[in-house]
Amino acid sequence: MEWGMKNRLAKLIQSDGRAMFLPIDHGYFQGPTTKLEEPGKTIEPILPYVDAIMLTRGILRSCVDPNNTKPVILRVSGGTSMARKEELAHEGITTSVREAIRLNASAVSMSIFVGSEREHETLLNLSNLVNECEEYGIPTMAVTAVGTELGKRDARYLALACRIAAELGARVVKTYYCEEGFEKVVRGCPVPVVMAGGPKVETELEVFKFIHDGIQKGAIGVNLGRNIWQHSHPVAMAKAIRAIIHENATPKEAQALFDEVKSGKK
Numbered sequence: 001m002e003w004g005m006k007n008r009l010a011k012l013i014q015s016d017g018r019a020m021f022l023p024i025d026h027g028y029f030q031g032p033t034t035k036l037e038e039p040g041k042t043i044e045p046i047l048p049y050v051d052a053i054m055l056t057r058g059i060l061r062s063c064v065d066p067n068n069t070k071p072v073i074l075r076v077s078g079g080t081s082m083a084r085k086e087e088l089a090h091e092g093i094t095t096s097v098r099e100a101i102r103l104n105a106s107a108v109s110m111s112i113f114v115g116s117e118r119e120h121e122t123l124l125n126l127s128n129l130v131n132e133c134e135e136y137g138i139p140t141m142a143v144t145a146v147g148t149e150l151g152k153r154d155a156r157y158l159a160l161a162c163r164i165a166a167e168l169g170a171r172v173v174k175t176y177y178c179e180e181g182f183e184k185v186v187r188g189c190p191v192p193v194v195m196a197g198g199p200k201v202e203t204e205l206e207v208f209k210f211i212h213d214g215i216q217k218g219a220i221g222v223n224l225g226r227n228i229w230q231h232s233h234p235v236a237m238a239k240a241i242r243a244i245i246h247e248n249a250t251p252k253e254a255q256a257l258f259d260e261v262k263s264g265k266k
């Protein structure tokens with residue numbers, strides 16, 4: 001691996017081999033998602049606790065201080081909206097690699113929709129993006145997306161999607177956690193796997209438990225948004241999740257830390 005690629009990956013994946021990415025790219029097809037109406041304000045208190053942010057060029061330019069030193073994972077796919085849910089898989093590449101370089105991105109990311117009518121198109125999009133990004137030493141993170149078909153998130157499907165993403169050259173793969181067989185998803189994927197959070201869940205402990213379990217099963221960390229910034233105590237969530245990822249905290253320890261931060265004791 002060349003120096004530039006290694007250096008960019010080292011900014012994202014920390015020296016302990018783990019990673020905590022904060023995605024705020026949801027608006028690229030959802031519009032002003034709850035709590036992300038003003039992304040700059042939302043992320044300000046959370047930023048110190050994450051390793052990188054994932055977002056589109058528009059939000060980066062207009063809502064993130066360029067003095068921000070957090071590495072950027074630039075979402076470069078899109079072209080769809082919630083107004084046409086049946087077409088969510090019909091994504092194209094929206095942002096050039098030149099622009100990614102100009103914005104000093106540490107990686108680019110795009111969605112693939114395995115099993116959808118647009119499977120072929122999105123997989124070729126990934127292959128072409130990897131071809132171009134490798135020229136410049138920029139890692140590509142593939143997002144194994146399911147659109148509105150959240151029921152697809154079982155180990156068999158996720159293993160298929162993750163392996164294909166890695167085969168086509170993704171340097172990191174983002175997927176969903178599943179309770180049954182997640183170790184098989186990770187084992188079948190020869191590049192690092194990070195887990196998305198999905199829609200906000202009822203209790204913070206549920207989030208801590210799945211992150212902890214996913215890491216025991218081989219994931220290197222998370223690319224997790226809504227369960228942090230849609231929570232009423234986002235900083236406490238970020239600190240607790242960071243403790244699981246980088247300090248091997250158990251879900252119980254993470255909950256105790258969350259409670260302390262929430263009550264102002266820490």
Ligand code: 5RP
Nearest residue numbers: 023196197198223224225226
């Ligand atoms: C959307 C994405 C999001 O970045 C990803 O789903 C992670 O966010 P969340 O934890 O809110 O699900 O890639 O396609």
